[in-house]
Amino acid sequence: TQNAINLITNQNEFMKMSSQSSTKKENKKLNTPNRFPFLPYYYINNIQKSCVKTRGSFDANSNSVIVSEKQAIQRLWMQGFFGKGNLSRSEPTFEWRNEKKGKNASTSITNNEDRKEIIDVNDKAISIQEHLQLTTEEAFFLCFGLGCLEIYDANDNLMTTHDCWNAFRTSSVSNITPNALQDSPLTQLDNPFILRYVVYHYFRSLGWVVKGGMKFGCDYVLYEKGPEYKHAEYCVIVLPYYLSANNNMNNNHFRHNVMTSWRLMSNLSRVCVQVKKSLVLCYVIIPPSLSDPISNSQSHEQIQPSTSSDNDQHHNDDLNNPFKCIKHYKIKE
Amino acid sequence: MKLDQISSYCDKYPQEASNLSQVYLDLTTAKSWAEVKVKDIEPLQRCILLGRTSKSDTKMIIIVPCASNEIWTIEKITQLFSQLRTVPSLLLDCDPNNIKSITLAIAFPDSTVVYYKVHDGINPPSDN
Numbered sequence: 001t002q003n004a005i006n007l008i009t010n011q012n013e014f015m016k017m018s019s020q021s022s023t024k025k026e027n028k029k030l031n032t033p034n035r036f037p038f039l040p041y042y043y044i045n046n047i048q049k050s051c052v053k054t055r056g057s058f059d060a061n062s063n064s065v066i067v068s069e070k071q072a073i074q075r076l077w078m079q080g081f082f083g084k085g086n087l088s089r090s091e092p093t094f095e096w097r098n099e100k101k102g103k104n105a106s107t108s109i110t111n112n113e114d115r116k117e118i119i120d121v122n123d124k125a126i127s128i129q130e131h132l133q134l135t136t137e138e139a140f141f142l143c144f145g146l147g148c149l150e151i152y153d154a155n156d157n158l159m160t161t162h163d164c165w166n167a168f169r170t171s172s173v174s175n176i177t178p179n180a181l182q183d184s185p186l187t188q189l190d191n192p193f194i195l196r197y198v199v200y201h202y203f204r205s206l207g208w209v210v211k212g213g214m215k216f217g218c219d220y221v222l223y224e225k226g227p228e229y230k231h232a233e234y235c236v237i238v239l240p241y242y243l244s245a246n247n248n249m250n251n252n253h254f255r256h257n258v259m260t261s262w263r264l265m266s267n268l269s270r271v272c273v274q275v276k277k278s279l280v281l282c283y284v285i286i287p288p289s290l291s292d293p294i295s296n297s298q299s300h301e302q303i304q305p306s307t308s309s310d311n312d313q314h315h316n317d318d319l320n321n322p323f324k325c326i327k328h329y330k331i332k333e
Numbered sequence: 334m335k336l337d338q339i340s341s342y343c344d345k346y347p348q349e350a351s352n353l354s355q356v357y358l359d360l361t362t363a364k365s366w367a368e369v370k371v372k373d374i375e376p377l378q379r380c381i382l383l384g385r386t387s388k389s390d391t392k393m394i395i396i397v398p399c400a401s402n403e404i405w406t407i408e409k410i411t412q413l414f415s416q417l418r419t420v421p422s423l424l425l426d427c428d429p430n431n432i433k434s435i436t437l438a439i440a441f442p443d444s445t446v447v448y449y450k451v452h453d454g455i456n457p458p459s460d461n
Contacts, residue, residue, distance in 0.1 A: 059351065061347070061348075061350055061351040062351035062352075062355065062440075062442060062444075063442040064442045064443065064444070083443070084443045084444050084445065085444075086355070086358065086444040087358060087359070087362050087363045088363065094362070094363070128358070128362050133442075133443055133444040134443070135442045135443045136442065138443075211443075212441065212443045212445065214401065214441050214445060214447065215445065215447065253402075
């Protein structure tokens, strides 16, 4: 319990920190007319009363949660850099980029054919709306950890935290070929969503901005303040560690191969060095079972949900049991 | 609305729908390619895209949208090339026997699309 309280206090600090850093920098790119006035909304004990709830839609096919409303997109990006614009490299700037293209073009165009092309671009911009795409880890953190996101399913029904916990665990394995599936994803203790989420929650609680690391061949990259300030400092790969006797369990979702040979390790390490990042191996220790929580613990950190009303419904044992201990291991070349 | 062009293909291959739409949107809007055509390749049970970056480019690039958790083995890639070669040339707008390389467009849950050019066999390094 002591550790849990520390984590929540850290979340408090994290939200203060990320909100402050967003407002310090004047955001020139998102030029929407109603600049969202910053108010200290995200203190954990006030979440229920004063939190502005954002609406998200879960799309099982792409395994993501979509946020479409413009103000919400701006809010999520500016207060913690959550999500990615689906028509941009990172920050959702599609509209701004097209406006800029239109402005630059109109002052220098003399050729009629070029003018037509520019008009076509502007028409495209009007008909296509960019949305913010959240990974299931980000969405779950916003919903379960901070209580500021409401997630709806494909039929427009509100999903409880429990529903999300089940849906995200199921969709994290759904695209793998059927013969690889042995147990139902809901009974797996090493379900990929659980392992990835624990790492995401952990680093976010410490104040890091956590984004996807697939462009660098790793699971996550960590930014100290956010992508707009500095390049990411760390590449994180998630490695499951099984407490049971057989530690060589093959989990196709994680880069276990990195730990089997120095050559593979140095491949990954080399990529990280080229992009000036340090590699962090993040072990997630998986208990053999959840039936006896106290005896399983060596040094466990308990992840507590935020106190919002729909969380009363989740009976899921996984969420309330002591889960795992995350070990940090840094490699510097 | 742009997505109307691919909506029928999304219904036909629902598992590939999100990959196809993500890559299609990325090429047509974010990357502003001059021309992007969707082709249904039944032996592969998916659609591919044929595209050109700008109006002046002569060669069409073959884009194969896929998911980030798909496993591509040597066998699967060989099969991909051999099945593309069985497609009638009218469909592909080029000589199918002449296909030297394709580009894998890997779509991730956060909407990132990563492009990898795959050659059939060994190729000397080029400027592209």
